Amino acid sequence: MHLYEAHLPVSDTKIAQRFYVEIVGLRFAHRDLTRDVVFLWAGSDRRSMLGLWGPSTTLGSEFHKCHIAFRVSLDELLAAGKRLNAAGIQTQNFAGEKTTEPSVIGWMPSAQLYFRDRDGHSLELISLLDESPEPKFAGSFSEWKQRSHAT
Numbered sequence: 001m002h003l004y005e006a007h008l009p010v011s012d013t014k015i016a017q018r019f020y021v022e023i024v025g026l027r028f029a030h031r032d033l034t035r036d037v038v039f040l041w042a043g044s045d046r047r048s049m050l051g052l053w054g055p056s057t058t059l060g061s062e063f064h065k066c067h068i069a070f071r072v073s074l075d076e077l078l079a080a081g082k083r084l085n086a087a088g089i090q091t092q093n094f095a096g097e098k099t100t101e102p103s104v105i106g107w108m109p110s111a112q113l114y115f116r117d118r119d120g121h122s123l124e125l126i127s128l129l130d131e132s133p134e135p136k137f138a139g140s141f142s143e144w145k146q147r148s149h150a151t
Contacts, residue, residue, distance in 0.1 A: 006068045007051035009060040010119050013038045016052045019118055023087055024070065026050060036060065042070055069112070069124035077102050077127040078141070080113055091115045094138065104129070104144040106137025111144070 010016035013031075017038045020026045026040040029049060036054030050068070053060035072080070081091045081100025092114050093103035102111040102125075112126040129144075137144065 003048060005049040005051065006066075007053060007059060008066050008068065008117075008119070008121055009055075009057075009063045010052045010117075011055060011063070012118075013052050013054040015118055020050065020052065023084065023089060024117075024123065063119075065120050065122065067122040067124065069126045072125050072127055074111065074127040074129070077111055077113060077125050080125050084113075084115055089115050093140065099140075102127075102141045104137065104139060104141055106134035106144070109133050109137070109144070111141050 008016075013036050017028070017031075017040070020040055021028060026042050029039040029041045029046075031038050036056045038052040040050045040052070042048035042050055055061055055063070081102070084091050085100055090098060091100055093099050093101070094105060094112065094114070095103065096114075100113075102113045104111050109129040109131055110126050111129060112124050114122060114124050117123055131144075134147070137147065139147075
């Protein structure tokens with residue numbers, strides 16, 4: 001099972017579309033001209049979709065902050081911090097500390113980096129790691145790599 005779609009209320013669908021295409025890397029799918037709604041593809045082969053709902057829509061008028069995570073390759077994740085910071089987007093680890101280095105949650109295990117879109121929604125880029133889980137580990141990716149090579 002995987003997440004197929006998620007929807008976010010946004011203050012401006014044109015600005016949000018540009019952010020999610022140019023910064024996050026999603027692909028345009030459809031804009032509903034009868035409503036203020038934009039749909040974007042996440043990943044290949046139409047596997048996942050993000051809907052952006054403007055303030056004139058029912059979902060958009062009930063604005064609340066949301067969280068969504070996008071699964072990416074480890075190489076993409078490791079490059080994302082510097083890329084996002086260069087675009088003026090502040091990144092942080094799981095503990096909320098400003099950094100360009102992904103953090104690792106050992107029970108999964110996964111590496112991730114967090115940031116916010118223009119409307120304040122929490123976004124996460126996540127890469128599942130192939131190593132064995134370490135339920136007590138929570139730290140930086142470099143600490144994770146040092147730990148896994150020391151065992």
